[in-house]
Amino acid sequence: MAPEPRRPDALLVVDDHPIVLSGLRRLAEGAGFPDVFEAGDVVAGYRLFHRHRPGLVVADLSFGGSGLSGLSLIRRIKALEPEARILVFSMHADPVVVARALEGGALGFVLKDAGSAAFLEALAAVRTGRSHLPHALATEVAMLNRGARPAPLATLSARELQILSLMSQGKSYEAIAGALSVSYRTIVNASAAMRNKLGVGSRAGLIQIAVGHRAGGGFPE
Structure with a gap:
């Protein structure tokens, strides 16, 4: 089925x-969105976006056993529709x-955990094309970009962070490859690249970093 024309006033959650999903639908309808679409995973989310072309997307970053797959969803949506406005709604504060x-x-x-008022403020900003980031997070991101905060994971790509997130859950390379629909060799190569970037000499060392980051709240439980 051919995609519909872009719908600026539609929202995908x-x-x-x-x-x-239910709570965000009520908030979005109260904020005046005439059409709200819902998806429970990134595959369904991308398909709905491709079909309906909503002007605004609200997306989590973590989905079950697929790690930070919301990062890849963001990139795919922007590749398909550069004008799409995306608001991340997540527990991640890293x-x-x-x-x-x-x-x-x-x-x-x-x-x-910011509350409905903060969500509606962010939704209104992104809906009109303005950026929105909580002040404390904005400061940390700015410091990160200036190199003022020690952050070894800052060298990792979005896909590498997703792989590391799955490693923190104890998943094997085979299981990670299956979850991400890529080859086993792709995961092996990514693991080698991460070891080089993070300065560890073994898979065990990489897993130790992954588990430590998870324990510190960087990855979801």
Whole structure:
């Protein structure tokens, strides 16, 4: 089926928690969105976006066993429709992850524990094409870009962060390749690149970093 023309006043919400989807739908309808589409995973989210071309997307970054797959969804949507406005709605407060989302094309970022008023403020800003980032996160991201904050993971790409997130869950290379629909060799090569960037000499060392970052709140439970 051919995609519809772009619909600036339509909204797509992509999150794997039904309660979150329901709550965001109510908030979006209250904010005046006539059409709100919902998706529970990144594949369904991309398909809905491709078909309906909503002007605004609200997306989480973490989806079940697929790690930070929301980062790849952001990049794919922006590649398909550069004018799409994307607001990330996530529990992630790590400035490295936030920076990767913004680099991928997200216009705004709001934390899930910020409350409905903060969400509606962010939604209104992104809806009109303005960027939105909580002040504390904006400061950390700015410091990260200036090299003022030690952040070894800042050298990793969005895909490498996604792989590291899955490694922190104890997944094997085979399982990660299956979750990301890539070859086993692709994961092996990415692992080697990450070891080089992070200065560790073994897979065990890389897993130790992944688990440590997860324990520190960088990856979801």
